[in-house]
Amino acid sequence: MAENVSIKDQLQKLVQLQQLDTKIFDLEKQKKEIPEESAKLEQLFLSKKQHAEDIKKEIDTLLLKRKEKELGLATKEEASKKFQNQLYSLKSNKEYTAMLKEIEGIRADKSVIEDELLQIFDLVDTKKDEFNKEQERLKLEEQKLSKDKEAVNIRLKEIDQELATLANKRKQIIDLVDSKILAAYEKILQNRAGIAIASVKNETCQGCFMNVTPQDINEIKMYDRIIFCQMCARILYLEEELGV
Numbered sequence: 184m185a186e187n188v189s190i191k192d193q194l195q196k197l198v199q200l201q202q203l204d205t206k207i208f209d210l211e212k213q214k215k216e217i218p219e220e221s222a223k224l225e226q227l228f229l230s231k232k233q234h235a236e237d238i239k240k241e242i243d244t245l246l247l248k249r250k251e252k253e254l255g256l257a258t259k260e261e262a263s264k265k266f267q268n269q270l271y272s273l274k275s276n277k278e279y280t281a282m283l284k285e286i287e288g289i290r291a292d293k294s295v296i297e298d299e300l301l302q303i304f305d306l307v308d309t310k311k312d313e314f315n316k317e318q319e320r321l322k323l324e325e326q327k328l329s330k331d332k333e334a335v336n337i338r339l340k341e342i343d344q345e346l347a348t349l350a351n352k353r354k355q356i357i358d359l360v361d362s363k364i365l366a367a368y369e370k371i372l373q374n375r376a377g378i379a380i381a382s383v384k385n386e387t388c389q390g391c392f393m394n395v396t397p398q399d400i401n402e403i404k405m406y407d408r409i410i411f412c413q414m415c416a417r418i419l420y421l422e423e424e425l426g427v
């Protein structure tokens with residue numbers, strides 16, 4: 184450390200630096216979290232869209248099933264007609280009774296198919312209703328999502344501008360800080376969640392809230408060297424002494 188370095192002055196500079204770094208830390212965090220949040224919303228939207236697609240598929244399957252049933256019904260009707268026509272050309276009573284039974288059976292089958300068809304019609308109506316409502320909701324959500332995205336992009340640009348301004352201010356301050364002190368500060372900043380310097384209040388480090396010894400407090404006031412918190416290793420200072 185250069186001999187003409189005033190520790191008190193250096194601590195004042197570090198406090199200013201910390202104010203900038205706290206803002207930078209917060210902005211960097213936002214810069215990371217905002218797109219993550221945005222991606223989560225987009226993912227949620229896509230899963231809702233998938234849900235609507237699934238309803239659409241269900242409808243398509245039901246329509247196919249409906250067609251099959253309708254074909255089945257037509258076949259039964261044809262068979263029924265054919266047997267009806269044959270009914271009067273039959274010679275024996277036995278044959279006549281057997282044919283009647285056959286026709287009865289076909290009617291019963293038709294009735295079952297008709298019931299099933301009615302159920303499918305109902306279900307298709309319900310699903311179409313559900314699909315249409317879902318589409319309406321998705322349309323609104325998509326509009327909102329695209330507006331949100333715009334807002335996110337604007338905010339990210341703002342953050343970059345703010346970060347550039349802060350980087351400039353930071354440069355001006357670090358030019359005035361002793362290189363060894365700065366290196367120590369930077370190292371703690373990295374290791375201690377963006378807070379490298381902490382004030383002592385009521386004999387407590389405001390970084391880790393552990394006690395600071397009276398001996399250390401006396402040493403801080405002497406400004407012979409930088410004093411570190413024995414618990415969290417942050418640089419310590421006294422607000423009332425620095426007037427910051």
Ligand SMILES: [Zn+2]
Nearest residue numbers: 388391412415
């Ligand atoms: Zn501490």
